[in-house]
Amino acid sequence: PKGLEPLARDPGVELLMAVGDAAKTAELVPGAHVWLVRSETKVTDEWLGKAKVLRLVGRAGVGVDNIDVDGASRRGIAVINAPAANTISACEHTWALMLSLARKVPAADASMKAGAWDRSKFMGLELDGKTLGLVGLGRIGREVGKRAVAFGMKVLAYDPYISEKQAEAMGLELRPFKDLLAASDFVSLHVPLTEKTRHMVDAKSLAWFKKGARLVNCARGELVNDADLAAALASGQLAGAGLDVFDPEPLPADSPLRKAPNIVLTPHLGASTAEAQLKVAEELSRSVLEFHARGVVRNAINLPGFDPDLLEAMGPWLHLAETLGRFLGQTLDGGLKEVRCRFLGDFPAPQRHPLAVAALKGTLSTILEATLSYINAPILALERGIVHSEASAPAPEGYARLLEVTAVT
Numbered sequence: 001p002k003g004l005e006p007l008a009r010d011p012g013v014e015l016l017m018a019v020g021d022a023a024k025t026a027e028l029v030p031g032a033h034v035w036l037v038r039s040e041t042k043v044t045d046e047w048l049g050k051a052k053v054l055r056l057v058g059r060a061g062v063g064v065d066n067i068d069v070d071g072a073s074r075r076g077i078a079v080i081n082a083p084a085a086n087t088i089s090a091c092e093h094t095w096a097l098m099l100s101l102a103r104k105v106p107a108a109d110a111s112m113k114a115g116a117w118d119r120s121k122f123m124g125l126e127l128d129g130k131t132l133g134l135v136g137l138g139r140i141g142r143e144v145g146k147r148a149v150a151f152g153m154k155v156l157a158y159d160p161y162i163s164e165k166q167a168e169a170m171g172l173e174l175r176p177f178k179d180l181l182a183a184s185d186f187v188s189l190h191v192p193l194t195e196k197t198r199h200m201v202d203a204k205s206l207a208w209f210k211k212g213a214r215l216v217n218c219a220r221g222e223l224v225n226d227a228d229l230a231a232a233l234a235s236g237q238l239a240g241a242g243l244d245v246f247d248p249e250p251l252p253a254d255s256p257l258r259k260a261p262n263i264v265l266t267p268h269l270g271a272s273t274a275e276a277q278l279k280v281a282e283e284l285s286r287s288v289l290e291f292h293a294r295g296v297v298r299n300a301i302n303l304p305g306f307d308p309d310l311l312e313a314m315g316p317w318l319h320l321a322e323t324l325g326r327f328l329g330q331t332l333d334g335g336l337k338e339v340r341c342r343f344l345g346d347f348p349a350p351q352r353h354p355l356a357v358a359a360l361k362g363t364l365s366t367i368l369e370a371t372l373s374y375i376n377a378p379i380l381a382l383e384r385g386i387v388h389s390e391a392s393a394p395a396p397e398g399y400a401r402l403l404e405v406t407a408v409t
Helices: 002-009 023-031 043-048 069-074 085-104 105-113 139-150 164-169 177-183 227-233 274-294 306-313 319-331 347-366 377-383
Strands: 034-037 057-059 078-080 133-135 154-158 186-189 213-217 239-243 262-267 336-344 387-393 400-408
Touching: 002 274, 023 043, 034 274, 057 274, 069 078, 078 274, 085 105, 085 139, 085 213, 085 239, 085 262, 085 274, 105 154, 133 139, 133 177, 139 154, 154 177, 227 239, 274 400, 306 319, 306 347, 319 336, 319 347, 319 400, 336 347, 347 377, 347 387, 347 400, 377 387
Parallel strands: 034 057, 057 078, 133 154, 133 186, 186 213, 213 239, 239 262, 336 387
Antiparallel strands: 336 400
8 A cells, every 4th residue: 555655665564464365364473563553353362462572553444443452562563543544534434424415415315326316305404503512522423523613513512521611612602411402403412432421312312312313323333232223213302313333343233223214324434535535544654663773663552651852852751761761770680679869940731641651661671581572661660669750940040941860779
């Protein structure tokens, strides 16, 4: 693929493909340092156990539900995604479903191809003046909101992590979840899958919807209870639903959704555009090459605090912290109880944790045989009862900033 050409051109990278070939995958994984996958590939703990030299798993898309992130973290394997690459494609597919529901395009198309000409059967409705409720204001939700304003819709949003000031700046109005459902003509889901969001649309919440509303889900299939949704469509509580994601996938042949009335189904096409696929591949290629060159990767799901902008701002300090830790570890001749980092002077607060982890990694590298990374260093330290702490103080005279790493034995 064109987006992977930077990897193919790099003399330090050997690019091997095993798309849709389980036998080939089993052959390549044990010797792979980086494994790039799509949603169909399940990176289980069993697979990770076979990947003896694996250091990075890259997901071509946003969600990492198909990857055992905890298992990867314990092994020091970074897990990355491409969070921005399919934003526009997913947003536009949301609108494709919404417009299909509003104007009954799929049903009208099927009727025409069956030889009919039945205009009265497919009376639709305008989006102008209607209310759209967005559940989640991440990248995709925000893009959907922008386009809703252009359609002349009133936009409500539910997102507990967005302030009213932020919502106002986007031209949106924040509402509690229940109130949003009751006031919206269309509801579009844009939240990640968590224990709190699993089946957030079920019999109980479907009763809160405005009667005759329409639901769109291009986020995660597990957000919706399929049987409850089918019942709401059959009863008329909902006038329609457009779904691109399901639980499980592929959607079973006997799923109640396949026979539900007024529903538009697509087989997880949200990111299926040539542009999105190119952007995903390009983003992953950049991340892999950066990881190959620096040992640190952007968009790591299991590397909290290592924000891409912070990595740029820290410059050589990350390497320095790890080097100090490694030097310190070489001086130890007894049991290690604690690794302390003191930040004296001008160290912005967000930089301190990544630097402390780097120092811990360096110290542990001299006393542990396990493969270490910024990801599993804190886990391995905790398992061994080794504390790592951070403190800050003003810089001593003559220094703008000074980093101290101390070992307690």
